[in-house]
Amino acid sequence: MTDMPDAPANPLLKKLPLIVIIIVAILGAYFLRDYLTFEALAENRETLLAFRDANYFMTVLVFIAAYVVIVAFSLPGATIATLTGGFLFATFPGALFNMTAATIGATAIFLAARWGFGESLGKKLENAEGTVKKIKDGIDENQWSMLFLIRLVPAVPFFLANLIPSFLEVPLHRFVISTFLGIIPGSVVYTSVGAGLGEVFARGETPNLGIIFEPQIIFPIIGLCVLAALPILINALRGKKGL
Structure with missing residues (x-):
């Protein structure tokens, strides 16, 4: 089950949504x-x-709506949009608005990529043999962990975190849930920075966007990453014992 509607038979129509996203992203x-x-x-x-x-x-x-468009078409300014959410609506409900919009926009990219390329690529990976097949099976066995991991690790670009699951037959509901929950730490941090922009503007300064890499922020996120990766490690150890 992939929770996906039937795609049209015309290959060009299947790829059209993703092509539009790419063109708008370049123009934007x-x-x-x-x-x-x-x-x-x-x-x-x-x-x-x-x-x-x-x-x-x-x-x-x-x-x-503006945030959804920015994310869905990979336009520049997603971080500024997150800061704006905090500036206009405070940390809460600003973080909730940011996470909702980011999840909707991410889902749009996921669906476009799945519709155009993901289904055929997923079938090719499923029918592959050897190492490729083992990697695909490993990901399938740990989908929740993998999805949370790519959301929590700050180094993984948001756009790639939307595309990768679309090629691996991840169900839509699983993608949406893991996206919304997985972006909570980063969204709350940057929304809180945005909530304090009034003072930053008054001082004529710029916000510290590197705050997410400061010890008091990054260490808890690393802890969450370890928790997300733990099931993958356990399954890997079990696999070795079974050899």
């Missing part, structure tokens, strides 16, 4: 790189706050 990287920046947020902060105060629920809907 070129045309939007100067707009989705910290400087742009600082210059427009008073306008954004005034709009939020006058239209709170509309601001929430517009923010989530």
